[in-house]
Amino acid sequence: MFLYAHRGASAEAPENTLAAFRRALEVGADGIELDVHLSADGVPLVIHDETLERTTDGTGPVASCGIEGLRTLDAGTWFAPQFADEPLPTLEETLALLAGRLRLNLEVKESRAGRAVVELLQRFPAADVVLSSFDYGLLASLRRAAPELPLAVLTDDGNWRRALARAEALRSCALHPRADLVNRPLMAACRRLRLPVFPWTVDAPAQARELARMGVAGVFTNDPGGLRGYFPSPTA
């Protein structure tokens, strides 16, 4: 079972920080999922929300702040005091730390970030990356800009056939459905298309075991350290 550390090892360290990514490496995750927004001055930044309030001591939209100000924010204290002053990572420093060490799933959260991400990736040829998005228009524009780039369709749509049709049209390398949408007809359809399935977000070993029985290739988990004991790495 391939384990993507969801926002890093986010059960143990503040999500989408270098601390969470280092922890994911330590516990033997096979890959790391992270979220990308763009600063006001066009720098790809690793953060999940459009706004700063939940995971930093800043306020307002990420897209309204310049990178210099964003880099002064504390993205760790909200999680636990020992992570005080953990910064919001840029995508560039994240790639510098992780490229070539494990697979990275970059979830592009806004359409204006797509081009900046593709440009930055050109400087990291050793990176094993998959770009994903809920936004089909964004994925289609990424496919046009970079015909060989591995793309994955993210879906929380109960109509999984629509997501599957999109994955096929995009020559997607994987389908990333919300875990409760996975069922046997979906798995059979993906098998016919030779499309690996990676559901999110799965922390309970019993749920991961059930999904493994259905044939998923891996899962996104906040707790890769917890699941690793039950599921050996396919890359080991």
Ligand code: G3P
């Ligand atoms: O990529 C899987 C998952 O991260 C998608 O949802 O909201 O956690 O970014 P979200």
Ligand code: CA
């Ligand atoms: Ca995500």
